[in-house]
Every structure is written in C-alpha cells, then in structure tokens.
Amino acid sequence: MNNYLPLIINAALNAGSEILNVYRSEISVEWKADLSPLTEADRRAHSIIETALLTTGIPVLSEEGEAIAFSDRNDWERFWMVDPLDGTRQFISRSGDFTVNIALIEGGRPVLGVIYAPLRGTLYYGSEGTGSFKLEGIRPGMPLDWPVITGSARQLPFRNGRRSxxxxxxxxxxxxxxxxxxxxxxxxxxxxxxxxxxxxxxxxxxxxxxxxxxxxxxxxxxxxxxxxxxxxxxxxxxxxxxxxxxxxxxxxxxxxxxxxxxxxxxxxxxxxx
Known part of the structure; x- marks a missing residue:
C-alpha cells in the first residue's frame, strides 16, 4: 500500500494546484440534482486524480465521476474512493477550509488515506501498518520526493497539553x-x-x-x-x-x-x- 502513497500524494497536489487556479478567478457555480454545488474546480480535480489512479489498475469511485451501479461495484475487493474537492461550499465562500480526499478501500474498510488542504499548504496521510502523519508548508508545484515527505512529516497524534x-x-x-x-x-x-x-x-x-x-x-x-x-x-x-x-x-x-x-x-x- 505504501508504494501508492507517492502517487496519490502527487495526484492530490496536482489537483490542489488546479483548484487554486479556479479559486483565484471568478467562481461559477452549478447545482446538482441533490442541490449540492459543483464548480469547475471539482471537475478539474476529478480529472487529474482519476487519470493518476487508473494507472494502478484499481477502479475509482469518485463523487464527480460517472455513477457506478451497485451490481457493477459490489464485487470490488479493492477500489479508490475520491472526493476531488471536499468543502465546495467553503471553496465558494473562500473560507479556506476545503480539501482533496483520496482513500484506498479494501474489504469495505479504508486502508490508506490522503487529505490535502491546498490553501493551507497542509497534507495529512495515513496507512495501515505505518500510522498517520501531517506535513505542513507543502504547496502545489513544489519538488517533492518520498524521502523528503517522510523526513519532514510529523506522526499523529501530537501531545498538546490540553486540559479541556x-x-x-x-x-x-x-x-x-x-x-x-x-x-x-x-x-x-x-x-x-x-x-x-x-x-x-x-x-x-x-x-x-x-x-x-x-x-x-x-x-x-x-x-x-x-x-x-x-x-x-x-x-x-x-x-x-x-x-x-x-x-x-x-x-x-x-x-x-x-x-x-x-x-x-x-x-x-x-x-x-
């Protein structure tokens, strides 16, 4: 599973770059059948992530992808679960609290996950057998490789001394x-x-x-x-x-x-x- 982490982290960063390009321009909003908002950033992020993940040969289930019937995905033992832009309402309001979410599901349970908050420059990732980590100051377009990520990330949870x-x-x-x-x-x-x-x-x-x-x-x-x-x-x-x-x-x-x-x-x- 950890062999997939560099791939999906780079996919999240590239999606984040396109999201920020839209964020810094005029944002036009459409409304889906369930009355949830949809923007060009959702579409661009989905396309980038799906293209990267399909190279693994593992099927992709994305909020912004084509609907896949349960009869077709019921036998999937392993698949990618993607939200290309989580927090679209926050994106539209320009509050900053939006993320790119990519997970690998096996047997109905998540075994790997990456969350990237592009405006904050914050990346979280976690996997079975390795633990979970946070990396700050990571921006789209930065030259990153796996040793850099593993050397700079802090393992979760942090000791913060809270008493409440x-x-x-x-x-x-x-x-x-x-x-x-x-x-x-x-x-x-x-x-x-x-x-x-x-x-x-x-x-x-x-x-x-x-x-x-x-x-x-x-x-x-x-x-x-x-x-x-x-x-x-x-x-x-x-x-x-x-x-x-x-x-x-x-x-x-x-x-x-x-x-x-x-x-x-x-x-x-x-x-x-």
Missing amino acids: YSIVAGQYFSGPETEAFIELKRKQYGKVETTSVGSSLKICLVAEGSADVYPRLAPTMEWDTAAGHAIAKFAGCRVYDHATNAELSYNKENLRNPWFIVERPDFAAAVAS
Missing part, C-alpha cells in the same frame, strides 16, 4: 442533535471547548489530537469520510456509527453514511497521563 475536552463541529448542518451531544459532554467533562471548521479537516483535528471528538449527526456520503477515516483510524481514533457503535463501512448499495462519531481514546486517561 474539545469538540469539533461543522460550519454547516449543525442541528439540535449536535447541541444535545455537546451538552452531554459538558455534563460528563465540565468545561468543553468547541471549534468549527469545514470539510474533512474536522476529522484531521481529532486525528492529530487538537480535538477529542467530532460528532457528525447530519448527512454525509462515503467519499466525504473515507480518507479522513483512514487517517484517524491509524492515528489511534475510532470512526463509528452513532446508532450501532460499529466501524463505518464503505461501498454500500446506498453510499450515504449513517450518523457517525470520530473519537480519540478516553480523555480522562489522557489528561491523567
């Missing part, structure tokens, strides 16, 4: 269920800090230890979470169904996720240590 329980939530779709979840944590831990960011960066904050939990009690799709799931999982976090407590799975007939939680190990034990 931290919850990260989305900039959109936060409803009464999320507020009730936050109130429950206040009763459990006392002082609670809350942070709001966009896109898959929420999952990354839990993975790196800047937050303890991300409750997503609102709709998402599998491509929204697959890469972040891998990074969080291999940084020691759980990504699980809010109702059943089971780990999220991928390549379901309906690609919509259930409500889910991304959570670091027990906060009280971490503070005590």
Whole structure:
C-alpha cells in the first residue's frame, strides 16, 4: 500500500494546484440534482486524480465521476474512493477550509488515506501498518520526493497539553442533535471547548489530537469520510456509527453514511497521563 502513497500524494497536489487556479478567478457555480454545488474546480480535480489512479489498475469511485451501479461495484475487493474537492461550499465562500480526499478501500474498510488542504499548504496521510502523519508548508508545484515527505512529516497524534475536552463541529448542518451531544459532554467533562471548521479537516483535528471528538449527526456520503477515516483510524481514533457503535463501512448499495462519531481514546486517561 505504501508504494501508492507517492502517487496519490502527487495526484492530490496536482489537483490542489488546479483548484487554486479556479479559486483565484471568478467562481461559477452549478447545482446538482441533490442541490449540492459543483464548480469547475471539482471537475478539474476529478480529472487529474482519476487519470493518476487508473494507472494502478484499481477502479475509482469518485463523487464527480460517472455513477457506478451497485451490481457493477459490489464485487470490488479493492477500489479508490475520491472526493476531488471536499468543502465546495467553503471553496465558494473562500473560507479556506476545503480539501482533496483520496482513500484506498479494501474489504469495505479504508486502508490508506490522503487529505490535502491546498490553501493551507497542509497534507495529512495515513496507512495501515505505518500510522498517520501531517506535513505542513507543502504547496502545489513544489519538488517533492518520498524521502523528503517522510523526513519532514510529523506522526499523529501530537501531545498538546490540553486540559479541556474539545469538540469539533461543522460550519454547516449543525442541528439540535449536535447541541444535545455537546451538552452531554459538558455534563460528563465540565468545561468543553468547541471549534468549527469545514470539510474533512474536522476529522484531521481529532486525528492529530487538537480535538477529542467530532460528532457528525447530519448527512454525509462515503467519499466525504473515507480518507479522513483512514487517517484517524491509524492515528489511534475510532470512526463509528452513532446508532450501532460499529466501524463505518464503505461501498454500500446506498453510499450515504449513517450518523457517525470520530473519537480519540478516553480523555480522562489522557489528561491523567
């Protein structure tokens, strides 16, 4: 799997470069049938990533690709799951919290993931057997090779000395269920800090230890979470169904996720240590 990391990191960086080209121009928006926004940046990023990934001989399932019937993908043991531009609303509003997400799924579980935030110059990646890492100051067009990446990246999670329980939530779709979840944590831990960011960066904050939990009690799709799931999982976090407590799975007939939680190990034990 790690042989694929240089390929998909370069694909993410190249997609990020095209996304920034559109970001710095006038952004025109179309609306898909599900009323989610679509821009030229989504299309360009998808084309770059798909072209790179197809060289592996592994099928690609992308938010912006052609719809693939469940009967055709049901037998896939391994495939790429891609969100070429996660956080399109943040992209349109120019808030900066948008990412490129690429994951490798095996047996319905993510085994490798890369998330790149091009405006921030931040790259997260994680894989089974290796762990998860964060690399900062990485810009599209920089000459990068694998030794440079592995030598500069910091392994997740970080020790940050926080003494308060931290919850990260989305900039959109936060409803009464999320507020009730936050109130429950206040009763459990006392002082609670809350942070709001966009896109898959929420999952990354839990993975790196800047937050303890991300409750997503609102709709998402599998491509929204697959890469972040891998990074969080291999940084020691759980990504699980809010109702059943089971780990999220991928390549379901309906690609919509259930409500889910991304959570670091027990906060009280971490503070005590």
